[in-house]
Amino acid sequence: MPDRKPHIEVENLEIHYGDVPAVRGVSFSVQPGEQLTLLGPSGCGKTTTLRAIAGLEQPSAGEIRIGGAPVYSSAQRVNIPAEKRGLSMVFQSYAIWPHMTVFENVAYGLRVRRESREAIAEKVERALDMVQMRAFSGRGASQLSGGQQQRVALARAFVFQPSVLLFDEPLSNLDAKLRADMRIELRELQHRLGITSVYVTHDLEEALAMSDHIVVMRDGLIAQVGSPNEIYNRPRNAFVADFIGSANLIRGKHRADLDTDGLIALETPGGVVHGVAHGRPVGADITFSVRTVHLALSPQKPAGARNVWPVRIERSVFQGDFSQTIVLWGDQRLVIRGTMEPLAEGSEAFMTVEPRRVVLLEE
């Protein structure tokens, strides 16, 4: 994508609830047409940040610009009310007005904008078509299922062509199967509309599947920003490594004398581990992260000399799509997930991992 000015810029945003800081200096930007996801555990400040962009929450300091113009700035004393920011939002509770029909719900934003009756009818129809809800146009909102309400909320949010769409955990109230379907549908719709969007979720899969960029937040601060691939494969610290899927952390002393082929070596009680630094500074005491799915087990010793260690199988649990095994390695327990046949508990086996899957953490 050619170099363009960012559509949304958030700079040093701080938000307090009374004396409690909810967001403590957060900066990021969103490119036009891009979907950015704020990801983190509950209470990390992601929803608060989103609501501040929307104008529903008043920050205590910082600046938010949309299309280059500040909508909030503590320095310039600007705070444009939510209804004048030209954004739109899909709420976690859907916020479908129970006293209106589906048509009236979707038409609301157009009526606010005083569009003609014909234009409203046409646009609402088109929007309902896009979410496959046209047949429900005359229904009352209370007669809709959760998934249907979700679709109506979506149509209502984009029908008046807002410059930005905000999503506050829109799928969290749906059951697992419907959520997976809606995830794909939402992503397609976002591509088709080409609207810049900011999406809040605590669901990792959702974030990975739907985003161009992810901002991982923790305790009101940004833990890492990057593409889904970067975040998953190159977590910066233990929090991201563990929150984004499950990871094993391996700590030990750096053995510079054993570094080879651009890999760095780490000595642990279980043996020497080789991993990649991705240009991050290498100290004396270092931590590697390796995802549970990237570790492999085999009863026989595999070929190759690097990153192969003997382990003892402590427990193996069949969990359907995969089985989870806990192994004793040196003085540490590691979790391994895979589709392999469970091994007998108490037996000896060999654990391997590709060195590129072993990632140095910054700390």
Place this chain on the structure above:
Amino acid sequence: MRFPKLSFSAPALAGALVAIVAGLLVLYPVAFLLQAALNVGDPEARPPTEYGLENFAGLLAYPQIILNTLTVSFAATVMALVIGFLMAWIITRTNVPGRRFFEQVIVVPYYLTPLLGALAWSLLGTPESGFLNQVYRALGGSEYLININSPYGIAWVMALFEGSVAFVMIGAVMKSMDPALEEASQVMGASRLRTMLRITLPLVLPGVLGAAVFVFAEMLGSFAVALVLGLPDRYYVVTTAIYQLVQQYPPKIPLAAAMGTSLFVVMFVALFIYRRIITAGSYVTITGKAFRPRVNDVGRLRYLLLAICVFYLLCAVVLPLLTLFYASIQQISTAFPKLSNFTTEHFYKAFTMNAATTALGNSLWLALWTATLGVTLMGLISWIVYRSKLPGASVIEYIVMFPQSVPRLIFAFGMMWAWLIFPIPIYGTLWLLLIAYLTVFLPLGVRTISGVMLQIDKSLEECAQMCGAGWGYRIRTVTVPLLWPGLIAAWLLLFVASIRELGASILLMGPHSKVITPAIVESWFASSTELTAAMALIQTLVVAIAVSILMAVTRRATTHITD
């Protein structure tokens, strides 16, 4: 650091306006009450020339009134709690026949008003002419069976009508208790008695204690019963004493003000304790969820319990209404009916007599305006307090809830004193009563509306905002339509409360602004009891019609919400 909002938005402006109105309505009279209480100079001089605490010291010269107040309030609280607890336990926890029915009708005494009860029980139980005592003497008894004008008689009538309030409070606690807590105890092997003592009682206790403090505060401030039953024997409690001090000639305004201020400090402390008890004890039982309480099979005992329920409703509802009706259709009411004695002249008189019809007309006019203006004002206040996130919203909440802890009579006293010197001459007009009603009913209206408002998901409004709707448009298209059942309920409650209002009206009405409830009291003391009974029944009928509409509306609204 926060920085002040620069642009003045519509909600901020509305908030400021409402804050000013509420502040003026509530704080202005209170300030004048305090000023009068501290005035130790010339009582006629305004503003006072000297300030001091002598008026409060002067209260000690009236130990009898304090003792009377405490006796009546304490006795009435104990009786009301016994009634409330017993009824709550019977109706929510036992398999008494007709529980559903009793649960519905048990709140009727609350709508009947203590005044009506006092009038009826006065007809039934005065030592000489009370119907019950007439019958008693006819059966060979000497002197009298009951004396309703005694302190315990007064307390009995107060307790009958406050009993349904205690029932609602204690019943709510019993209903919100998870039966699994008791079942867990029994599963662990505890006996029924042990479960009762170690689990049930500790869980219910904070609620009962809270109800006790609340009811006691209500009793301290109650006025109508003590006025109707206490005045004939010159038995004064603090509220009736204040009324007397203000009405007599020459009035003792500073002393009355000091008395009122002391009473309201005591009530304030009591309600503060009540709130502490409720918040401290609530973590165990109140999960915001209503459970289906475990029903105890009480065997044969249930017929005794049924008799208790029936007896209560008989004393609090059936007997008073029948008595008033019976009295109202006799020329001179007596316990023993004679055909020649029956007449409809009192009803005819009540509908034609100038005093009665103007009073009723004025009351209806006031009720319509109080309800209409009140719903608008209180709806705005509720929105600002619970939705706007404006700075100072909690201060506004505190101010508008303040009249709750001040007896209406005392509030009206401050108001009388305040508006007497107001440059616009509204003293003695219906406008003053309208202002008074809007002030004293602030807590009622705000609580009713905000109760519904808090059930409406905030994001419904936020979503309208995100669709680009400005404040006025949002309120009109989303908030008001969703709040509609709550607004109608509040309208009717305010209407009913205005029709029945006594404490504030009795002090503030002028010769040309009579309203119905004080007119009933006046008629009771000045003209015939039979006419008074007819007037009270007509008023009750108006209230009953409004209440049945209210119930129909709220029932429809709740089924709508749970759909």
